[in-house]
Amino acid sequence: MPATVEIKHLSVSYNGTNVVKDVSFEMPAGKVTAIIGPSGCGKTTLLRSINRLSELTKNCRVQGEIMVDGENVLKMDTVLLRRKVGMVFQQPNPFPKSIKENVLYGIKAAKIKTDHSDIVKSSLQKAVLWEELEHRLNESALNLSIGQQQRLCVARSLAITPEVILMDEPASALDPVSTLKLEESIQSMKGDVTLVIVTHNMQQAKRVADYTAFIYRGELIECNETEKIFANPDRSETRDYLEGKFS
Amino acid sequence: MSNLFANQAPLLRTKTAPAAAALIASAGIIYGLVLCCINSLETFAVSFLAVLLAAILALWTFVRMAVKENDRGLLVTGAACMTAIIIVTVMPEGLPASFHVYRSFVAAALIIGLCVATLCSAVYRLLGSTPVAFDNSRYPILILPIVIALISYGMILFVLCLNGLPQISWQLISTPYDPANAALRGILNDILGTFMLMLLTSIISLPVGVGAGIYMSEYGGRIAGIIRFSTMLLRAMPVVVLGLAAYGVARMAYDTAWQGILAPDPTIMIGRGTFLLASAFLSLLVIPVITRATEEGLRSLPRDLREGSLAVGATEGYTLLHVLLPWSLPNILTGLLLGCAEVAGNVTVIVLLCGFGNYGVTPFTEATSLAHFIYKVMFADRSFRMSMGNYVYAVSVILLIITLGLTIVYLVLRNKFAERYRAH
Amino acid sequence: MRRSWPRALSFMLGIIPVLLLLLVIGVAVWFSSLTFYRVGWGELFSFYYQNYRQGGWWEFGLLPSIMGTLYVVLLALAISLPVSLAIAVYASEYASGAVGRVLRTILGTLAGIPPIIYGLTSFIFLGFFVSPSFTRVKTVVDLAAPPLHPILDQQKSAILGGIMLALMIIPFMAPLIDEAIRNVPARLKEASLALGAGKWHTIGHIILPHALPGIIGACALGCFKAMGDLIIVAFTCRSNGQLPQPWWDVSNLSPLTGTIGWLSGILYPALLGKNDLTLSVSYFSTLVLLGMALIVLGLATLLQRWFRKKYTA
Missing domain, CATH: 1.10.3720.10 (MetI-like)
Incomplete structure (x- = not known):
């Protein structure tokens, strides 16, 4: 079941410097929301505070509210939260285990008893990986190509049926063909899960996202439907950024 | 794909049984440590293990009744406790010094190990059986060896200073x-x-x-x-x-x-x-x-x-x-x-x-x-x-x-x- | 290739440890030469050991002592490995930054305690599993007036030896394991946490397997230190090289170092410089010990290589 993510007056600071400043917007259930902005503007920090991975960083303070499916994230059990909100990272980071073990890692960690082979198949199918890997399930995941590894990471986070999946520049390490395949799998997930994609590739945002938020220097400049933003943005900063006047 | 977490076990509300088990287990850890210093206390080892077994079984029954969950870890601990009782009973006590030595050693090690396991499980229930509670309930496993080791080093330094400092002139x-x-x-x-x-x-x-x-x-x-x-x-x-x-x-x-x-x-x-x-x-x-x-x-x-x-x-x-x-x-x-x-x-x-x-x-x-x-x-x-x-x-x-x-x-x-x- | 003076100088200096190593081994071989023709190999690697203190003729079976070394070292590792793991995991994963730093500093400082201090204070732990007649907790009064009785006649126990050796090697093992855990890539840890695995599950399934080469290295180091230690063994274990009767009798178990100390006269000064044959056998025993250390080194290197291959692409 996809869930709505609502961010209300969110501020994040590292060592006293504000990285995200009073950001509020909503990511609708079952849709793809892209967060764009120049590098170092706080996109990744914002994303990591949704599943509270930001807490791993020392001296990080999060203020405000993040609601996933009406529940305040900051008051939830972190493990239960992360089972609801999966994440795919910038660099593909499969575990040094077999492909099958990688996909089933979350299931086994949560000690859920279900039909494992079913889950492996359906998750790999959604990540557009099943045809390639059907007969290689017991091989080490480290032998895969970078693009396959990244899609395996997508499949891995799909296996525990999350409500939201966060993607932190998922295509930045990939070549164009792998990027296309990844976008294909994003399309196939749409509707089953709420997707939040951080990217600095505007074309990619245009291709996959239903909604787009533009963040600059830790502040939310504009958030709207993708077509509206790209065709006719409300704010001049957005237009300048999209036209490449600064980055 | 339906949500896998739909029928998860409900959280535990009442806390008397886990609290009692945690208490018995902590008492057991202290007893095990004292047993290292006073070997003659080993005569109480079997009776204590019996009490611990009762506490483990009570906690298991309670979990079973309250949240309809079969805690397999507790069953394993209980079985280990039974084995420990048998081992300590069967090991001869008495004449040859080394037999005696082994009995205290084995009894203390078994008791401390079992008590830490029980304590972890009880604390997990006590904190409400959430996944984060599981992580936090593992603290005794980490803290106990550290504390014992640091106390040992402290004792060495303390004894040296106690005896050595007055002699320095x-x-x-x-x-x-x-x-x-x-x-x-x-x-x-x-x-x-x-x-x-x-x-x-x-x-x-x-x-x-x-x-x-x-x-x-x-x-x-x-x-x-x-x-x-x-x-x-x-x-x-x-x-x-x-x-x-x-x-x-x-x-x-x-x-x-x-x-x-x-x-x-x-x-x-x-x-x-x-x-x-x-x-x-x-x-x-x-x-x-x-x-x-x-x-x-x-x-x-x-x-x-x-x-x-x-x-x-x-x-x-x-x-x-x-x-x-x-x-x-x-x-x-x-x-x-x-x-x-x-x-x-x-x-x-x-x-x-x-x-x-x-x-x-x-x-x-x-x-x-x-x-x-x-x-x-x-x-x-x-x-x-x-x-x-x-x-x-x-x-x-x-x-x-x-x-x-x-x-x-x-x-x-x-x-x-x-x-x-x-x-x- | 043009020879430059830095190269020549560093070559001359760098070759010195190699020469010294050869000297050490050469001296050991030279002095043990008497053993080779006075004592047969069959006798050396047998269980028959007798010394003249017990009225018999000298017989030099080293297997009881080798068994004793195995026992003591394994016991020391069995105690120190869990403690070091607990310290490392706690300091790097569970504790807050400040607590972890304090723990690391304390442990780093404790690494400076010399082995002889552990030996000297082993009487504090003498009541632990050692003396059946010991029935009361040592009071502060006891500790303030420690016995200076002749150490050779003190209550001995291999368990006490194992405990003291473990205390000695923990400050060396824990920082190595700690470093190995901190070198596990953060991206793997994050991936595991983001998949809804708890901290404990992540430690058990991702961090520790990945840190395994480092843990093996730490164990090997602890092994070397425990194997070669003479002083703690002298204070805590019986050093007569006998096969204990029955074989699990820890109060009568001597590691190889204890036997070396006894035969060479380090622990039995009346023998010092008096008997060439016992001295020669003690040199041979150091060679045996060196061989055991080499076996451990080889095994550790192989295992490390194997695991490193398994956990990296």
């Missing part, structure tokens, strides 16, 4: 020892000897270690492989091998041209060695440390610094003296501090070389050191024990001040330079 520190003169009963030469050993060892091992480190990291090849292998071997070498080899060299040097350099001149016993010989063998402990420090330092050298120096036309020698060595010098010196602490505390290597230090402290006299003083009192010489035995704890405290002081300085300096040497 200026007279003790400032008088040399002379077996012939009852008025001269001090450890001045032992203290000076310890510093002499550290000094000579540093002088020997610093150039050798740095040279080996530079050769290995800068030049490579077959010879570098041999040097690497031998420093690895030195690191793995049991120290007693070095001790006997040093004794062998001292024996061989006796009555040859080397007497006076390796074996002290007024020889009382064949096999005694000079400070120089002792330091040469002690430096085998320090060389691997310095070699590694040099290599680490050089490896962390930013590439552009080295290439920059060569690019402006500096010779290899100039680069070595002005770029490589200055960069890794702090790392080498902190490594040397650690080596010196080891030298000051080591007895095994110099155990047969040292005398009483009554011939003075120069590189070519009979070696002696503070650490060796303790060995002399405890093992070597009955008359020495009679006259100096009371000061053994005072000497230990002085030795500890030197070695711990060196390690603390090492830690402070290493933290200061850590940023610089983080590998690039």
